[in-house]
Amino acid sequence: MRPALLNPLFTDVTSAKGIGTKLAKLFSRLLRGDEDQPARLVDVLFHLPYQVIDRRFRCTISQLPVQGIATLKVTIGKHKLAPRGTRLPTKIDVFDDTGHMSLVFFSNFGDHLARQFPVGEQRFISGEVSWFGAEAQMTHPDYVVRPEELNHIPEIEPVYPLTAGLSGKLFHKAVDAAIDKLPPLPEWQDEAFLRQNAWVGFNEALLKEHRPSAVGTSPSRNRLAYDELLANQLALTLVRGQMKRESGRVLSGTGELRSKIVNALPYSLTGSQKSATEEILRDMASDSRMIRLLQGDVGAGKTVVALLALVTAVEAGAQGAFMVPTEILARQHLASFARLTEGTGLHIVVLTGREKGKQRAELLEDLASGKIHILIGTHALFQEDVAYRDLGLVVIDEQHRFGVHQRLALQDKSHLGTDLLVMTATPIPRTLSLTLYGDMDVSKLTEKPAGRLPVDTRVMPLNRMEEIVAGIRRSLQQGVRAYWVCPLVEDSEEVDMAAAQSRFDDLNAAFPGQVGLVHGRLKGAEKDKVMADFKSGALSVLVATTVIEVGVDVPEASIMVIENAERFGLAQLHQLRGRVGRGSAKSTCILLYQEPLGEVAKQRLSIMRDTEDGFRIAEEDLRLRGAGEMLGTAQSGLPLFRMADLSVHGELLAAARDDAVLVLQKDPLLSSPRGEALRHLLYLFERDEAIRLLASG
DSSP states (O other): OOOGGGGGGGSBGGGSTTOOHHHHHHHHHHHTSSTTSOOBHHHHHTSOOSEEEEOOOBOOGGGOOSSEEEEEEEEEEEEEOOOTTSOOOEEEEEEETTEEEEEEEOSOOTTHHHHHSOTTOEEEEEEEEEEETTEEEEESOSEEEOGGGGGGSOSEEEEOOOOTTOOHHHHHHHHHHHHHTOOOOOOOSOHHHHHHHTOOOHHHHHHHHHSOSSSSOOHHHHHHHHHHHHHHHHHHHHHHHHHHHSBOOOOOOOSHHHHHHHHHSSSOOOHHHHHHHHHHHHHHHSSBOOEEEEEEOTTSOHHHHHHHHHHHHHHTTOEEEEEOSOHHHHHHHHHHHHHHTTTSOOOEEEEOTTOOHHHHHHHHHHHHHTOOSEEEESGGGGSTTOOOSOEEEEEEESGGGSOHHHHHHHHTTOSSOOEEEEEESSOOOHHHHHHHHTTSEEEEEOOOOTTOOOEEEEEEEGGGHHHHHHHHHHHHHTTOEEEEEOSBSSOOSSSOOOBHHHHHHHHHHHSTTOEEEEOTTSOHHHHHHHHHHHHHTSOSEEEEOGGGSSSOOOTTEEEEEETTGGGSOHHHHHHHHTTSSOSSSOEEEEEEEOSSOOHHHHHHHHHHHHOOOHHHHHHHHHHHHOHHHHTTGGGGTOOSOSSOOTTTOHHHHHHHHHHHHHHHHHOTTOOSHHHHHHHHHHHHTTOHHHHHHHHHO
C-alpha cells in the first residue's frame, strides 16, 4: 500500500482550481499519453520545463535589443486592422517618450484586440523583439497587463512542453496546485553524497525547477534525474535478485538435436554465435535461473542461436516459448524453424490472435499435454488460458517492445523455474541497456555470417522519383525483387507523407500484376498470401509500411526504397535496410526525402549513408533523439524517463546502478531508515514490480 504521505500527490489533476473534466483530458494526453489515463498532480510535478525565459530586461522603445526578450511600458496608439479575407496581419501602434513600435497579430481576434488594447491607455508588454526594416515589432506579445498588474509578468519564466489546447498559464496553475500538495518527504540520498554534488533536497529541487530564480543549468535537475535513475536501478536490481533467488532448473541437453540443426545450416556459425551459444547453454545447465540479453546487429544470426537454446530445453524434457512482436514474424519463424528441424520429430506451432475456436482449443490441449515442444507467438502467449506442461525456456524477440512486468508474467507460466533469453536486432547503447536490462547478463553477436555484402545506401530527394522507378524497372527485368516502404497506410490531408495504398496504386500502374501491398490493417491470411507471393517471386515489388521492419527474410530482395526517410528514426531505418543484403546479390537502399531537410534529419540520413555499424548507429540515435523516441515510446506520447535524459545523464546512471546494488546488498528488504525512505522513492516513481516484490517479502 502506498505511504499515506504520498496520497495527496496522486490525486486527480481536476483537484486543481479551474481544471475541469474537459481540460483534464488534455492533461492526460500530455502527461499520460492517453486521454483515458487520469493525470495526477505527481505527473504535473514530474513534467519539467524545457527552457527558462528571462524577462528581467526592462527598457524603453529606443533601448530595444536587436533580438531577444524585452519588457516595457507603452501607450496604446492606432489599430491598423487587417482587411477581411486576407492573410495580412493586424498591427497596433504603441509608443513611449522615446519612440514608436508595432504589435503584430496574425489571427483574427475580432473585438478582443480592441478590448485588450484600448487606445490611449498604458500597458506593460513582454515578448520577443524583431525588426521590420527600421521598425521594431513584437509579434503576439506573451504578456499584456495593466500597470498595476506588473507583478503578473514573471521575471524568470519556466516554459513547458505542451499539447494543443493547453496554455502555459493553465499549466502553471496546475503546477502551483501540485506544489501546494507536496509533502515533506524523508531524504533517501546520503547526506555526504548530496554535499559532494552540491545538491539540495528533493522538494527544494522540484521548486527550483518549477519556480527558477536564475537562468542557466541548475544542479537541481541533476538531483531529480539521479532520483529517477536510482528508482529505475533499484527496481531492476530487486527484480534480478528475486529471479536469481527463485529456484532455477538444470536444462542440459544431449546435443543431438543441436548438432542436426547446425549441420542443416547453409553456412558455418560465426565465432560470436558460437560463444553466445556457449554462454546461454552454460546458464541453462546451471541450477540458477538464466536472465540473459542477446544483442546483435541486423543479420548477425540471433534467431539461430535462439533455436539452439530452445531445442536444448526440449532435449532436457521441457518446452520452449518464443515470443515475437508481429504475426508476420511469428509465421516466418515457424517456416524457417520447420526447414531446419525437418526430420527431428520436433512439434513447433504458432499461436497468435488469429487462432480461434476449435483450432485454438486443440492447440492449447496439445500444449498442456506436452505434445507441442516449441510455441511461437505474439502477446497471445501471455493469455491466462495458455498453460504449458513444463515451460523451461522463454525467448523474447525485439524485447524493447515488452516491459519488465511482461517478462515476469511469461515466466510465471512455469512453476519449476523458467530460463529467460531476450533478443534485440537493434544494438543498444550501454546507458540504455543499463536502464532497461540491468536485471540481465549480456551476450553480443559482433559478426555477420560469411558472404554478406555491404548494402549500397543512397540519399535522394523525392523529385527524382521517375528516375528511381526507371531504375527499378531495369532491375525487375533482371529478376531482382524490391521493397518500397511508406510511413502511412492511407493519404492524410494533415500530414504530407506518402501512403502505402496510393504508392501501391502508382507502382502497380507502372508494373501491372507485379506489385503487392502489406500493412498492419490487412487480415492475417491476406498478409500471408502477399508475403508468400513475394517470397516465391510471383510478385516482384512489395509496398509496405514498417510492418516488415523486423525479421522479414527474403534473400532474393536486393532493393529497399524508403519514402520520406527523414520521418524515420535511425534504428528503424537500420532495421528496414537490414531486409536487403541477405542474399548473394549486391543490394541497394535508397533513402528518399522531402525537401527542405531539417538539420537533425540531415544528420540521420548522413549517418545511414556513411555506416552499417549498428552499434554506432544506436549511439547516434540516442544522441539525436533521446531514449524515449529511440524505443518507440514517443509514439504513445511518453518518454522513457520524465526527468532524466540518458544522452546527458549517462554518468549519473552508472552511479545510480552502483548505489542500488550496494543498498540492496546491505538491506535487501529496504527496512533500514534509508531503506524506508527509498520505498517512498519507488512509490513516487511507480516502480510497480519492485513494490510488489517488497510487499511479498
